[in-house]
Amino acid sequence: MKIKIIICCILLYIVYDYEKNKILQQSITVIPKVIPVIEPILKGPDIEDYTLPYQSYDEIINMVKDWEKNSPLLVETGTYGSSEKGQDNFYFKISNEKKQPQYKTMITACVHGNEPWSTSTIMAYSGYMLSQYGKDDRITKILDSTEVYFIPVISPDTYPFRRMVNGVDPNREFPSPKNPDKKSVNPVQNMRDFFLKIKPNSILSGHTYGRVYLVPWGDSRSPNPNEKDYANIVGHMAKLSDYKWEKASQLYGSLIVGSDCDWYHRNGAFSIVMEFGSHQRKPSENDTETEFERTKEAFLSFVEESVKVNIIADQLIQYYYEPCKIIRYKNYRKIKCR
Ligand SMILES: [Zn+2]
Numbered sequence: 001m002k003i004k005i006i007i008c009c010i011l012l013y014i015v016y017d018y019e020k021n022k023i024l025q026q027s028i029t030v031i032p033k034v035i036p037v038i039e040p041i042l043k044g045p046d047i048e049d050y051t052l053p054y055q056s057y058d059e060i061i062n063m064v065k066d067w068e069k070n071s072p073l074l075v076e077t078g079t080y081g082s083s084e085k086g087q088d089n090f091y092f093k094i095s096n097e098k099k100q101p102q103y104k105t106m107i108t109a110c111v112h113g114n115e116p117w118s119t120s121t122i123m124a125y126s127g128y129m130l131s132q133y134g135k136d137d138r139i140t141k142i143l144d145s146t147e148v149y150f151i152p153v154i155s156p157d158t159y160p161f162r163r164m165v166n167g168v169d170p171n172r173e174f175p176s177p178k179n180p181d182k183k184s185v186n187p188v189q190n191m192r193d194f195f196l197k198i199k200p201n202s203i204l205s206g207h208t209y210g211r212v213y214l215v216p217w218g219d220s221r222s223p224n225p226n227e228k229d230y231a232n233i234v235g236h237m238a239k240l241s242d243y244k245w246e247k248a249s250q251l252y253g254s255l256i257v258g259s260d261c262d263w264y265h266r267n268g269a270f271s272i273v274m275e276f277g278s279h280q281r282k283p284s285e286n287d288t289e290t291e292f293e294r295t296k297e298a299f300l301s302f303v304e305e306s307v308k309v310n311i312i313a314d315q316l317i318q319y320y321y322e323p324c325k326i327i328r329y330k331n332y333r334k335i336k337c338r
């Protein structure tokens with residue numbers, strides 16, 4: 001009997017030992033090997049020269065598509081419509097989407113086709129920012145937190161020679177409170193639709209010339225509800241770039257109805273016009289470089305600060321046109337308002 005019990009115990013132990021080893025082996029094979037994944041630091045492409053002379057619309061698009069090919073994680077290109085002559089309305093966006101940027105800004109040029117110096121300068125901004133991503137802390141921080149949209153030419157059919165589109169000034173083609181249902185000429189209508197789809201926090205509209213920033217309103221002399229924000233941000237930009245700044249309504253001495261600056265603000269964006277440079281010809285390389293160096297700091301400051309402004313909604317604006325008269329007598333001119 002004793003022997004039987006001993007044999008039984010031995011057998012039980014052998015079975016127990018076998019099962020234990022089996023489980024141990026299984027558990028060893030189940031544990032996955034942990035290999036630490038070190039993500040490479042994302043860096044922008046080496047762009048040798050971003051301050052270029054005048055480029056045609058196609059040259060700009062091809063250049064940006066090359067940037068996208070080299071840096072697909074930082075550059076996105078696309079279209080938002082087509083012109084009357086069948087050209088794409090082209091945009092591109094620079095940002096690091098992996099960081100889930102919380103802000104959006106739009107940098108545009110050439111709603112007036114005959115102002116190509118604005119295009120060459122904003123293209124210099126984009127090339128500079130892209131090439132400095134992952135190298136310059138400030139630029140990296142901006143592109144981690146903000147999607148920066150660029151529209152190098154809003155009116156491609158008239159670029160670089162003509163201001164008017166179908167016989168009208170495209171920058172008087174935006175809806176105004178007196179004409180809220182306005183249908184705009186093609187490039188402006190497409191731009192409006194794109195803007196409302198993206199809903200950027202801020203927008204810069206590049207024009208030439210005069211080295212001046214314009215802020216809303218153009219069509220009213222009543223104060224803008226974000227007056228202080230404009231004074232702080234654009235006042236600082238003016239100092240950084242040695243530009244002037246004023247309300248759009250002050251530029252010509254008369255009110256401007258239907259302009260980009262007012263419409264963008266009324267639709268929720270901090271909105272400025274930037275009148276680049278000192279002429280409306282095709283820019284030379286030196287022109288672009290001069291304007292880029294002069295305004296680079298102001299531009300970066302715009303992108304950093306403008307996106308954080310809380311825009312007071314257009315519906316809340318008690319809007320009215322002030323009846324103003326321009327009184328002329330010999331060389332004397334005065335604007336008299338109610
Ligand atoms: Zn213009």
